[in-house]
Amino acid sequence: MNFILDHYNYWIVVFLMMTGFYIVITANNLVKKIVGLNVFQTSVFILYISEAKVSGGTAPIVTEGATLYSNPLPHVLILTAIVVGVAVTAVGLALIVRIKRAYGTVEENEFKKMDDAI
Amino acid sequence: MSDFIDLVLLAMLALTGLRIIFLKDLFAVVMLFGIYSFLTALIFINLDAVDVAFTEAAVGAGISTVLMLGTLALTGREEKESSHSSILPLIVVFITGAALIYGTLDMEPFGNPDNPIHKHVAPRYIEDSPKEIGLPNMVTSVLASYRGFDTLGEVVVVFAALIAVLSLLGVPKEGQQKAPASGLKSHQVLRVVAKLIISPIILFALYVQFHGDFGPGGGFQAGVIAAAALILYALVFGLPNAVAVIGPRFLKFMAAAGVLLYASVGFFSMYKGGNFLDYNKLAADPVAGQHYGILIIELGVGITVFAVMLSIYYAFGNQVERSNIQ
Amino acid sequence: MLEQHLAALPILLPLIAAPITLVLGRSSFSWAFATLISACACLFAWQLLALALTNGAISYEVGGWPPPWGIELRVDAANAFVLLAVSALSTLVLLYSKDSIEKEIEPSKHTLYYTAHLLCFAGLSGILLTGDAFNLFVFLEISSLATYTMVSLASDRRCLIAAFRYLVMGTIGATFILIGVGLLYMSTGTLNMLDLANRIDIAESGRTINTGLAFIMVGVSIKLALFPLHMWLPSAYTYAPSAVTAFLASTATKVAVYVMIRFIFTVFGLDHVFGSMGMDLILMVLAIVAIFKCSYKATVQSDVKTVLAYSSVAQIGYMILGISLVSATGLMAGLIHIFNHALMKGALFMAVGAVFYRVGSVDISAFRGLGKQMPLTMAAFTIAGLSIIGVPLTVGFVSKWYLVTAALEQNQWVLAALVLGGSLLAVIYIGRVLEAAYFQQRPESEKTIEIKEVPWLMLAPMWVLVLANIYFGVDTSLTTEAASSAAEWLFQNNEMPLGNQAGAE
Numbered sequence: 001m002n003f004i005l006d007h008y009n010y011w012i013v014v015f016l017m018m019t020g021f022y023i024v025i026t027a028n029n030l031v032k033k034i035v036g037l038n039v040f041q042t043s044v045f046i047l048y049i050s051e052a053k054v055s056g057g058t059a060p061i062v063t064e065g066a067t068l069y070s071n072p073l074p075h076v077l078i079l080t081a082i083v084v085g086v087a088v089t090a091v092g093l094a095l096i097v098r099i100k101r102a103y104g105t106v107e108e109n110e111f112k113k114m115d116d117a118i
Numbered sequence: 119m120s121d122f123i124d125l126v127l128l129a130m131l132a133l134t135g136l137r138i139i140f141l142k143d144l145f146a147v148v149m150l151f152g153i154y155s156f157l158t159a160l161i162f163i164n165l166d167a168v169d170v171a172f173t174e175a176a177v178g179a180g181i182s183t184v185l186m187l188g189t190l191a192l193t194g195r196e197e198k199e200s201s202h203s204s205i206l207p208l209i210v211v212f213i214t215g216a217a218l219i220y221g222t223l224d225m226e227p228f229g230n231p232d233n234p235i236h237k238h239v240a241p242r243y244i245e246d247s248p249k250e251i252g253l254p255n256m257v258t259s260v261l262a263s264y265r266g267f268d269t270l271g272e273v274v275v276v277f278a279a280l281i282a283v284l285s286l287l288g289v290p291k292e293g294q295q296k297a298p299a300s301g302l303k304s305h306q307v308l309r310v311v312a313k314l315i316i317s318p319i320i321l322f323a324l325y326v327q328f329h330g331d332f333g334p335g336g337g338f339q340a341g342v343i344a345a346a347a348l349i350l351y352a353l354v355f356g357l358p359n360a361v362a363v364i365g366p367r368f369l370k371f372m373a374a375a376g377v378l379l380y381a382s383v384g385f386f387s388m389y390k391g392g393n394f395l396d397y398n399k400l401a402a403d404p405v406a407g408q409h410y411g412i413l414i415i416e417l418g419v420g421i422t423v424f425a426v427m428l429s430i431y432y433a434f435g436n437q438v439e440r441s442n443i444q
Numbered sequence: 445m446l447e448q449h450l451a452a453l454p455i456l457l458p459l460i461a462a463p464i465t466l467v468l469g470r471s472s473f474s475w476a477f478a479t480l481i482s483a484c485a486c487l488f489a490w491q492l493l494a495l496a497l498t499n500g501a502i503s504y505e506v507g508g509w510p511p512p513w514g515i516e517l518r519v520d521a522a523n524a525f526v527l528l529a530v531s532a533l534s535t536l537v538l539l540y541s542k543d544s545i546e547k548e549i550e551p552s553k554h555t556l557y558y559t560a561h562l563l564c565f566a567g568l569s570g571i572l573l574t575g576d577a578f579n580l581f582v583f584l585e586i587s588s589l590a591t592y593t594m595v596s597l598a599s600d601r602r603c604l605i606a607a608f609r610y611l612v613m614g615t616i617g618a619t620f621i622l623i624g625v626g627l628l629y630m631s632t633g634t635l636n637m638l639d640l641a642n643r644i645d646i647a648e649s650g651r652t653i654n655t656g657l658a659f660i661m662v663g664v665s666i667k668l669a670l671f672p673l674h675m676w677l678p679s680a681y682t683y684a685p686s687a688v689t690a691f692l693a694s695t696a697t698k699v700a701v702y703v704m705i706r707f708i709f710t711v712f713g714l715d716h717v718f719g720s721m722g723m724d725l726i727l728m729v730l731a732i733v734a735i736f737k738c739s740y741k742a743t744v745q746s747d748v749k750t751v752l753a754y755s756s757v758a759q760i761g762y763m764i765l766g767i768s769l770v771s772a773t774g775l776m777a778g779l780i781h782i783f784n785h786a787l788m789k790g791a792l793f794m795a796v797g798a799v800f801y802r803v804g805s806v807d808i809s810a811f812r813g814l815g816k817q818m819p820l821t822m823a824a825f826t827i828a829g830l831s832i833i834g835v836p837l838t839v840g841f842v843s844k845w846y847l848v849t850a851a852l853e854q855n856q857w858v859l860a861a862l863v864l865g866g867s868l869l870a871v872i873y874i875g876r877v878l879e880a881a882y883f884q885q886r887p888e889s890e891k892t893i894e895i896k897e898v899p900w901l902m903l904a905p906m907w908v909l910v911l912a913n914i915y916f917g918v919d920t921s922l923t924t925e926a927a928s929s930a931a932e933w934l935f936q937n938n939e940m941p942l943g944n945q946a947g948a949e
Binding site: 006023029030032043045049051055071073075076079094095 | 125139144151166168174177185189197198208219225230231233235239255265271275282283423437
Binding site for chain 3: 217218220221222223224225226233234235236237238239240242243263264265266267268270271272274275277278279281282284285286288370371373374375377378381384387388392393394395396397398399
């Protein structure tokens with residue numbers, strides 16, 4: 001029982017990650033694919049921040065009377081990763097806009113038929 | 119109590135995620151993603167990661183969602199039925215998930231202060247950074263100083279996104295004649311409210327920029343907020359008017375200047391005999407040096423992020439206006 | 445002063461030059477500036493290799509913070525060797541770009557192309573030199589974003605789909621690496637690679653660490669296009685502008701191979717990955733399937749760029765095969781092939797780009813009769829093609845020689861035979877192009893168009909690579925010395941103290 005209480009947080013996060021991953025692989029619409037990528041990445045961020053949590057601790061900003069702080073390093077890493085994520089999203093969406101202009105559709109099974117692309 | 123909130127929020131996230139899988143209305147999908155992002159930000163607050171929560175709310179629920187909506191305006195809001203089977207993806211996802219669950223079995227209990235993750239590197243940040251760097255916000259200390267090279271990389275990633283979007287979509291031309299349909303100018307209430315709140319937003323951005331040493335915030339969040347103020351302006355008064363205020367050419371210079379400002383701090387510390395980005399060498403007193411260094415690099419981050427976010431919005435907004443005219 | 449910062453300069457130069465290039469605006473200025481910067485970085489890489497060969501590993505503490513608290517750049521013979529190849533190729537491709545890009549990319553985007561190239565180069569250098577697992581992820585994303593941009597610059601609309609697919613696959617790969625690094629950090633409390641190696645405790649948290657290992661390996665395998673995760677590569681290489689393909693094919697995947705080497709040898713340790721996890725067998729099987737399946741696919745394609753793209757996936761198979769042999773010779777063969785393959789594929793894709801420049805198509809039928817009309821280009825293609833096949837006196841032979849030697853060392857006769865069998869398939873796909881170029885006539889309808897040799901600025905870098913193919917095929921002292929000392933160094937499993945400041949004096 002204790003084991004479940006200690007780990008349920010991670011298991012839900014794994015479930016969330018896989019939800020995002022599933023959307024990326026199966027979505028037919030390219031915008032939805034990008035949403036899936038974002039869900040996938042956001043869930044990984046929750047994993048990192050869960051790692052950083054210290055029970056009974058406080059946010060890593062020096063406060064009087066506080067003795068326990070949560071770990072600031074994962075916070076820093078995820079700040080960077082969030083920014084990387086939005087950069088990739090912007091590029092992906094820009095590509096989608098161009099694909100729409102070139103093919104007239106953003107559904108994967110439709111433009112696949114239009115070119116003999118490999 | 120905090121564990122209970124955590125559980126409730128995670129359950130809501132799971133529901134949101136599942137709903138996204140089955141929805142075919144993309145507008146709803148994007149909105150649900152915005153909710154997903156906001157819920158995540160709440161979890162981050164609950165887990166004591168205030169800086170991250172701030173950024174997630176501004177970026178995930180803010181910028182990303184706006185860009186996705188802009189794209190939907192161009193591509194249509196219905197997902198069509200796909201023909202390929204969903205068995206293989208399900209197997210791949212199942213195996214990946216099983217591997218991760220297997221990995222969690224050896225994980226230390228959630229929140230235990232004795233976990234190895236809290237033992238080796240982190241104690242120095244917590245115990246010594248207030249003395250070594252002189253800032254109460256440890257996240258800023260680690261971000262800007264101990265791992266300043268990562269943050270330089272992050273700024274360059276943002277810059278790279280600008281290059282990509284410029285090459286794919288181009289930017290609106292300056293001095294274009296004003297399109298009549300542009301913006302929401304006919305809505306008197308919106309105009310007045312927008313005029314009222316734009317300057318406080320910019321003021322708030324400046325506060326976040328320079329207060330990041332003490333509380334949550336910093337260059338990245340400030341840049342996003344300042345960009346949001348101008349995006350609001352562009353939405354209400356039309357893209358050509360916003361372009362007239364700050365043109366895309368100027369933004370391009372700003373984006374480059376922010377990266378160069380950041381790097382120049384590094385080169386100056388090299389000139390002073392230290393390693394790249396060694397702020398201790400910037401002033402006679404190492405702590406003062408750290409302070410100057412962090413102030414300038416955060417400014418560089420803020421400038422680049424502001425310029426890039428606004429340029430990206432211009433590029434998307436321009437596409438939408440073009441398709442509206444046609 | 446220069447000496448002290450030598451380890452950081454190959455990353456910093458292009459990183460800083462990229463925003464300056466964007467501001468320069470004019471196409472010719474930005475070309476000259478980018479080429480100059482790249483050449484300087486190449487010079488520094490050369491010095492860095494010399495220093496690493498004489499002094500051993502060099503550590504550079506960014507920000508003056510000692511590792512594991514700060515980020516450390518760590519240069520040894522292995523990554524300095526790959527960096528030299530990457531920076532040399534970057535410089536040559538930039539020289540080649542000027543004319544090639546003018547033909548294939550619209551003028552308003554030239555500056556953006558050169559900026560993206562520098563960003564990509566900076567990202568690749570960062571991946572190679574950093575000693576920090578998370579910093580690697582950041583640089584990976586810099587190079588990836590720049591790569592997506594460059595692929596999407598072509599005028600064929602199919603490049604957009606190729607770039608999008610590459611973006612989705614690449615981001616999944618990067619996210620897998622992020623998950624893996626998170627799991628490792630969770631169970632060790634550190635991000636520094638050397639520190640990780642010391643603190644990984646299989647007995648205590650083996651399942652978490654093994655999962656981390658698996659995720660990092662899958663993520664890196666997507667980036668290096670290991671079969672069957674190579675789906676993004678053929679279309680990206682086929683539809684990208686020629687200069688971009690020449691650069692990516694000769695650098696990006698090689699850097700990912702090096703990342704795999706680094707994680708296996710430096711972080712997780714040989715005994716664990718190959719001993720208890722049995723990863724060597726998986727890699728070996730995938731490598732062999734890659735060699736045969738993709739070489740076969742290369743023989744049936746009609747677009748020559750696609751032929752060479754599939755050939756690239758097969759050649760990556762050879763590199764992974766070398767690693768999977770778990771011996772110093774095998775690893776050395778892998779490292780040599782990283783360098784050599786950069787020389788061959790760089791030259792081949794440049795030659796194909798030259799054909800596109802004049803003929804406007806790279807279908808195999810477009811090569812008919814070119815042996816007479818573009819003799820220098822086709823001669824370059826022939827020599828580099830012979831090198832891919834592995835004919836003596838070319839670098840391809842050197843790679844194959846060490847690979848076969850490594851297989852025979854372990855009495856793996858079948859494996860040695862398979863390596864040679866793969867070369868036979870290369871004979872077919874290179875032979876088809878050569879047959880069209882030398883033994884077929886140009887169709888009458890196209891005879892009216894006069895086809896000349898390409899400008900010298902395209903020919904010169906191509907021929908530098910071709911001559912390098914021959915030079916390093918005859919005089920193997922530099923490559924073997926660097927690769928063998930790198931392999932030995934990786935094999936000693938470097939029990940070096942953190943923050944060793946050798947070379948900083």
